[in-house]
């Protein structure tokens with residue numbers, strides 16, 4: 006067997022490893038977009054949550070203000086009653102009401118102020134989310150074109166590699182081509198070829214029979230590792246002629 010075919014296979018594996026690098030590059034180019042989209046989703050969800058919170062706070066505020074209004078009205082009424090009281094019993098009754106209503110009114114005032122603070126904080130958070138979402142939309146619009154160009158450039162490189170691989174495969178006898186393609190189906194980007202190193206398969210470390218070692222060293226035939234089924238190649242080839 007002409008050892009140039011084995012050298013072709015090594016070259017194909019090297020070229021395909023470059024393909025792997027370009028595929029990873031494409032992923033990382035696209036990751037620029039997906040990471041922003043992911044944050045957009047998170048922030049949109051958060052905005053929904055904050056908007057609901059704001060609605061709850063606003064309705065609580067309305068209730069508190071209505072309650073305060075009623076208590077203040079009662080205080081006013083008690084004070085007026087105090088002014089027009091004609092006996093001790095009426096005076097006592099109005100004073101008793103005021104003793105209950107006055108602290109109630111001041112507690113409600115505190116609650117109202119606290120609710121205003123909560124509403125303000127919530128509105129600020131929503132405004133911050135809106136600023137982020139606007140920025141993210143602008144960034145996406147800018148980088149989408151950039152990413153598309155980067156991806157296209159990687160795809161062109163991949164296409165070129167595929168053509169070179171195809172040409173090298175076509176230059177091999179059919180049995181060698183099939184053996185490689187079968188191994189590549191199982192081990193693509195995980196080194197479909199194996200070398201015999203100190204009598205073992207350098208990928209799975211299986212001890213290779215002396216007879217097979219001899220066949221491989223002399224390039225008499227294309228042998229597969231009995232364990233991992235990768236085509237076996239003599240290490241001497243890589244030392245002298247592999248790129």
Ligand SMILES: [Zn+2]
Pocket residue numbers: 199206207208209210211230231232233234235
């Ligand atoms: Zn093996």
